Amino acid sequence: MSTTHVLLGLLAHGPMHGYELKRSHDQRLPQAKPVAFGQVYATLGRLQRDGLVTTSGHDQAGGPERTSFALTEAGRARLDEWLSEIEPPAPFVTSALFAKVAVAVLVSGEARARDYLVAQRAAHMERLRALTLVKTDPESSLGDVVAADFAILHLDADLRWVANTLDRVADLHREVQS
Known part of the structure; x- marks a missing residue:
């Protein structure tokens, strides 16, 4: 920003x-x-x-x-x-979430990456609950609701990636091992 x-x-x-x-x-x-x-x-x-x-x-x-x-x-x-000025989509993946999973697979293998993803999913779900409360609070301004929508949609994308990656961790680990 x-x-x-x-x-x-x-x-x-x-x-x-x-x-x-x-x-x-x-x-x-x-x-x-x-x-x-x-x-x-x-x-x-x-x-x-x-x-x-x-x-x-x-x-x-x-x-x-x-x-x-x-x-x-x-x-x-x-x-x-x-x-x-139009904001260009990011040309590179610069997420700490992505980097930690990739490094966990390299350094510690499948189990550590899986444990991390499960813990991260729980943290994301907790944040989603808090943002949903913002959206349903009658005291929230329209600006609060719009900001919560933005954050919720980004968290949702992360959660879909986490689910997808949990399905692929074993394959990723095998690929790294070879």
Whole structure:
């Protein structure tokens, strides 16, 4: 995920200071890893240096001084460009799940890979249950539900791969042995 572009997108709604950007990020991307304050401010510094945002005011309402930032025309153009780019499907398998199974078969054989896959399936099922609760919770926002759908569908794909691989572990082990 590009924190730079997400922050530009959040600023498209109007000026905000770093704390507001962090809070908005975490609300708008509810299943994403929360962004750290340091990352927000470091990114804002680069965006300002590159002319994509500008300071739009200072506020000190009952606390430390807060600088608000606004999107520039160049920032809006960069955001529009990013939103128009199609994300190419990943050309390589870069999953830790896949790598662990492949290495387990190489190093420890069929049993270890099978045990790992069974344990991973249990972890995935637990996460699926938690995400299903998010979807059925009347307090969940539409953003929460959409994010849960995204995660559920990815977990489902992983679970189908786990089931398929459990069926093939013995064959994979024989192939590695030869």
